[in-house]
Amino acid sequence: MLEIKDLRKRFAEKVALDGVGFAVRPGEMFGFVGANGAGKTTTMRIIMGVLKSDGGSVTWQGREVGYGERKRFGYMPEERGLYQKMRVAEQIEYFGRLHGMDQGAAGRAAAALIERLGLQERRGDAVETLSLGNQQRVQLAVALVHDPEVLILDEPFSGLDPIAVDALAGALQERCRGGVPVIFSSHQLDLVERLCDAVGIVSAGRMVAAGTVTELRAAESRTLKVVVRDPAPGWAEGLPGELLLQGDRQVLLTTEGDDQEILHRAVKAGRVEHFGVEQPSLTEIFKEAVA
Structure with missing residues (x-):
């Protein structure tokens, strides 16, 4: 499983993380919730190696996570990292190639995701012409194209209409059923409650509750x-x-x-x-x- 233990991070005088820890099992969807500035994005960036922690550890299947493990992770940042002038299909295929896929495999994976996420009519459009919801679908396709072992998504449902939410949620549930652990942050607590097997609540850089929704209710x-x-x-x-x-x-x-x-x-x-x-x-x- 993916295990985060006692993560600590300070930016100058501000303590961003103060002992954050949780675990996500294969096939489990984990909702990471907290107010703005609570530490969710910092935690995800440390897991992905974008930031370095001041203390603590991140392990996957019992091994400390390094570059090799992170190559097999799928990451969807809150700030979209798409090339705005690039067309949808070539964009998804390009990110597949960056993950080491050959051109044929990347093209097939891109085509399958375009169909699964309802982007067939926009496959030849430049990203900058897409709606917010369709850009989110492309961003998710980019995170999924290399068939990742772990998925880490920062606010993937932000600003989406119900149809786009259902499309993204369905794709994530399929990956979970295939044994992939999924972590996503969200302010939409009703959505977290509906989709997630387990939830972690962070406040001011500290974990204040974690467990299944049933366990949290019982407490x-x-x-x-x-x-x-x-x-x-x-x-x-x-x-x-x-x-x-x-x-x-x-x-x-x-x-x-x-x-x-x-x-x-x-x-x-x-x-x-x-x-x-x-x-x-x-x-x-x-x-x-x-x-």
């Missing part, structure tokens, strides 16, 4: 939600939590108390339309973790 306080329609007045008096009014319904939200007693009182008070533990969203988990 949060459980909230019991009870919805009662047309309840008898005062049915929730003395019960812990917050009582909300929603038309002819009353909603009790509580993290304490005896579930059976609460259910008994709710049933006696009126028609119980909902009784269950609410799962916190990744957005709620994120807010709690960085608070």
Whole structure:
């Protein structure tokens, strides 16, 4: 697996990374989330060798990552690194050649990715004429053309419409199913929650939470939600939590108390339309973790 241990990085007086660490297994999609300036891009640049860390290690399959390993990685930076005057097909093929592919293999890989990512009608267009979404598709194709062993993507879904998001997400899921570990950063937490097997939350250069979404949810306080329609007045008096009014319904939200007693009182008070533990969203988990 790809393992990042105790990464540290300082720029003059600013501490950018203070012991960042996580692991991504083959076939796992890992969402790396945090506010602007939290340390996500710095971490990814260190993994790819664009920056040198002040401490810590990056290993792939138990070996420290060097030039040879990074040649087999696929990287998609937040700032697009495409040649604007170059046409789509020749651009993807060119990057394949840079990774050591022969012309025939690079051409075949480029053609397959153009079809997979819905770029057939734009294959002969210059990159500068493409929309943001189509430029992102080309950038992803460039990261995938050499069939990488690891994928590292910095904000790949930024500014994309839902159709482009689905196209990119589908391509990444295919790679995961083939055993490739995928790391991507994003501010779109609902998308991270939908796609990722595991999540790491970084704040001010430090990891504040990491694990599967299920594990992160389990670490949060459980909230019991009870919805009662047309309840008898005062049915929730003395019960812990917050009582909300929603038309002819009353909603009790509580993290304490005896579930059976609460259910008994709710049933006696009126028609119980909902009784269950609410799962916190990744957005709620994120807010709690960085608070």
